[in-house]
Amino acid sequence: KICDELHTKGRLIRVGKHVSYEDRNRMSFHSINLYRDGEVENEYFAVSPINVEEEVLTAILYQEAMDVLQPEEVYVLQRKSHGLTDREIAQEVGRSISGVNQIKNAAFRKINPAYVSKGKGRKNRQQPLAI
Helix, strand or coil: CHHHHHHHHCCCCCCCCCCCHHHHHHCEEEEEEEEECCEEEEEEEEEECCCHHHHHHHHHHHHHHHHCCCHHHHHHHHHHHCCCCHHHHHHHHCCCHHHHHHHHHHHHHHHCCCCCCCCCCCCCCCCCCCC
């Protein structure tokens, strides 16, 4: 029976014994091409609950968005995505906090021209002084 299953389904993939039955049923197997040193290895299987095609498209869109940015802007956005504060990024880059904030906002505007930062675009609610 095992030989028939290997013949119909392909290669044998080992899953650890500590994985529950429900988790095994949720796993999806994707056949992808593995590129190693310029050569293609076919029939490489990846065990993952994610959709590989969707992840590749997301990575391509990310790369296209980051290509329009300067290296310093990319660095600031990456550090910000890792959860660092503007102060920590400013210490790493050697700039002031407001300088990091300007770099970050400029990068956001390059990626999304409709971006409005929290400080801009607000109405002035103060009444003018009467003399």
